[in-house]
Structure formats: C-alpha cells, structure tokens
C-alpha cells in the first residue's frame with residue numbers, strides 16, 4: 015500500500031515538474047509521518063523514502079532513536095523553547111521558525127552541540143489569526159535578525175494554507191509565498207541562486223509544484239488516514 019502510494023506520488027511529482035519545465039530533482043517529498051508508528055516509517059524507508067516530517071518533538075525523538083541516522087526528519091510543528099534542545103539534536107531542518115526568540119534558543123543549543131542547521135521561516139501567508147507563522151511584512155526584519163545567528167542558516171520559506179477540498183483555492187497563497195521569497199532574495203535576506211519553498215500537502219501538492227514548491231509535505235496520500 016505505502017509502496018504503491020509512494021510510486022504514484024513520485025510519478026505525479028515528476029510529471030508535474032516536467033510539465034512546468036522544472037527538474038523533478040528540484041522537488042523533495044517530505045513524507046509526513048506524525049502519529050504513525052516507526053514501523054510505518056520503516057516501510058516507506060524500505061521503499062526508498064528517506065525524508066520524513068514530524069510535528070511532535072517527543073514522538074520524533076523516539077522514532078529517531080529507533081530508526082537511526084539514515085532516516086532524516088524535518089520539524090514541521092510549532093516549536094516551543096523547552097523542546098528546542100531536542101530539536102537541535104534530531105532534525106535535519108526546522109521548517110517553522112516564526113519568531114526571533116525561538117531562533118535564538120535553537121541557535122544556542124546548536125552551538126553547544128557543535129551543529130549547524132538549515133531552517134525555513136514559517137509565514138502566515140493567509141494572515142489566519144488561528145495559525146502560527148510570521149506575518150509576511152515581518153519576514154524581512156525577522157530574517158535580518160536570524161542571519162546574525164551563527165548556527166542557523168535560513169534557506170527559504172514554509173507555509174500552511176487554509177484547509178480546503180479545492181486545490182485551486184491554495185494557488186493564490188502559493189503564488190504569494192513564491193513572490194515573497196523572490197523579494198527577500200532581492201533584499202539579500204535569502205540565498206541568491208536558489209531557495210526552498212515548503213508548500214503543498216496531500217490535496218494540493220500538484221498546484222504547489224506548479225507555483226514553485228521545492229518541498230511538498232504529504233501525509234494522508236502516502237500513509238492513509240492518521241491514527242487518532
């Protein structure tokens with residue numbers, strides 16, 4: 015089942031990228047494994063998937079310990095200061111930096127571990143009062159401050175769009191995020207040549223790729239309904 019889903023999703027990524035004149039290699043699938051047991055991740059790993067997304071620190075730590083270093087994790091949940099130490103230890107990337115305080119705390123732990131980490135700025139592109147993420151107009155100032163931190167390297171933007179059944183409803187948000195990314199590049203606040211855009215989930219990752227996503231976070235379409 016997971017094997018079959020993985021092949022189908024990869025194929026769709028490839029077809030969409032090619033149709034848009036993009037290289038399929040420019041798009042990474044983040045397999046969102048939150049609430050699924052380590053055995054589920056193992057199945058996907060055996061089928062060739064190495065990158066996973068996790069929302070809960072303690073859960074991710076237990077999985078990391080079971081699965082070892084060849085399984086890479088991105089943190090895609092809301093990061094709290096008291097969990098930043100573990101985040102610094104186990105993740106390849108934190109995609110959800112949305113305030114300077116948490117960036118400084120993560121930086122401090124990374125330095126003490128002698129680690130460096132690529133991070134994304136989470137943007138509340140729809141200005142949804144119930145969602146975390148920096149407001150679009152705050153991103154430049156936030157990045158100016160994050161760039162001062164030695165162990166943290168901001169490489170792009172991430173967003174969570176409002177939940178909808180209609181993938182086209184997400185397109186304006188994806189466009190906005192891509193445009194913001196370009197603007198931050200021209201301001202020298204993000205890498206000049208290539209940035210990461212983490213956007214798109216199970217129901218709208220095709221549209222996200224059309225709008226420039228480099229990381230798509232897919233859970234349900236790959237693993238099925240999440241355990242509650």
Ligand SMILES: *Cc1c(COP(=O)(O)O)cnc(C)c1O
Nearest residue numbers: 046090215216231232233234235
């Ligand atoms: C759960 C989650 C996903 C995956 O959502 P699906 O609809 O199951 O693909 C993606 N991104 C974030 C931030 C999530 O919390």
